[in-house]
Amino acid sequence: MIESADVIVIGSGGLGAATAYYLATRSTRRVAILERLEIGSQTSPRAAGMVSCLRKSDLMISLIKMAATRIKQFSADIGQPLDWVQSGSLKVARRVVDAEVIQDDLLRGRSHGLDVEEISPDAAHRLNPFLQTTGLATVMRIGDDMYFNPAQLAVGFARAAQGNGAVLLPNTAVTRILIADGEVMGVETTRGRIDAPIVVDAAGAWTRQVAEASGIQVPLVTTAQQLFVTEPVPDARAELPMVRIMDAAVYMRPCEGGFLWGVYEESPRFFDMNDFDANFDIKDLPLDAEVLWRYARDVEAQLPVLLKAAVREHRGGLPTMTADGQHIIGPARTIRGFYFASGCNVAGLSIAPALGDVLAAWIVDGVPPIDLAPLSVDRFGAGPWPDDELITKAAWQYRHFYGAR
Incomplete structure (x- = not known):
């Protein structure tokens, strides 16, 4: 167990592990990946592993093309297997x-x-x-x-992050984000407190629970x-x-x-x-x-x-869905040092190499390398977001993932 880190990533699925890997390789910051069960063991290895390059917006096509390139170069670049x-x-x-x-x-x-x-x-x-x-x-x-083997991607990124100095903490559930004066101070876990000025909520199915435990709202189901x-x-x-x-x-x-x-x-x-x-x-x-x-x-x-x-x-x-079918990537509205990497919308694993890279750059450099406003939680406004309305819209997005009218 550690007492502090520079960045804590909550969740070791595709989005969390990719973000941790690119953070570990982009800077000298101490990165910790916290996972409530075993590393890379939850939804990511149960995905279909299909890469669809023709998305519904210019931004998403650019990101998935970047991700596809990362997938092809995965073994050569990070030294982990990916079929x-x-x-x-x-x-x-x-x-x-x-x-x-x-x-x-x-x-x-x-x-x-x-x-x-x-x-x-x-x-x-x-x-x-x-x-x-x-x-x-x-x-x-x-x-x-x-397409690729979904069981290899998240675990591969996590192991590569560890090889670049990140600390992996399996069986360490986050119970609360510690916040003071609108700024992240660290996390409470089932194994104790860890201090950190930056936390990435990539907790997959538990994203909303992790955020809401500290009063941070996020509109996904x-x-x-x-x-x-x-x-x-x-x-x-x-x-x-x-x-x-x-x-x-x-x-x-x-x-x-x-x-x-x-x-x-x-x-x-x-x-x-x-x-x-x-x-x-x-x-x-x-x-x-x-x-x-x-x-x-x-x-x-x-x-x-x-x-x-x-x-x-x-x-x-258990993927997470949003009302508009797009991911949620970037900082929380009012809490300094708190970032989301969630809202996978049944396509998060395939695009994780790109989203993890751009989010890591945003955290390290203070600004995103490309305009990610369409993926910001701010696009939904301040809320509230009634669950019944959110579920109705999310169900529509789920069913119409392939663009059928």
Whole structure:
């Protein structure tokens, strides 16, 4: 146990571990990563690990392109393993209204130099024979997209941070942020007090609880996300492009000789983390396989393999959602030295290398290297943010992650 640090990062998921790593490499500041359970053990390793380069804004495309570069160079740059495949992806519209969205996507992607094109259903089937042509209106190929092993990223960043002098403190839950005269003084933990002038709340599903314990408000909600990993499937190959069906919000990618697939369902479950006991581990989250099977039946004409392939693993996590579907990165409104790295919106792990880098630069230099105002908590105003309204908007963002109308 330590008594003080220059920066405390609460949470060792993708966002927290990446921030800690880039802080440790950018300065001589003493960095500590505090994790309530084991390092990198909660939602991050249960993610899909899909990198979608065609986002809804110029800022997000710039950040995800930066993150994709970091992922490709991960092993060489930080000396930790990370398995990745640039398979590309197929974004599928079954409805005319969603085909119109794809036309806008094409224009935005080309303006950013992405490898995008509209292809015929037959061409899509040739690229990924598991995607059938029945009911397809429009398909867009995105050559830049990739996937990686989600279990390796957060742990890799944490170990690399430790190799650069950061202190890892697993099984150390933060119970309160210590604040005096509007300024961070440190944290209280289940193992004692640690003094520090800067704290980063990257606590994932517990972000809001960590902040609210000291009177700091943040408008996000914790959401259940689950997926299946199948047993090996004949002719499944790592280089097959990923598939995203817009209106169903179903996704599928190759995984260890089979497929990983999931859905952003229409009525996701939301949780108040205060309802769980202090020892709750996300691996024990109750899951509902019928949700997945219901959507597999919805896309049976396009992806019949989802109903046919035997399931090897059923896993789930607790990502955080915001009302506008964008991350929350940067300082708190009124507390000096308190920063957020949260609101992953089911895409936080893939973009974590970029967000961790720019947030670390902001903390060290005092200003962000790029304009991050669209991701600031200030964009939501001073509140209050009624939970029912927040949940309604977050559920819409969750369901419409692929831009379906």
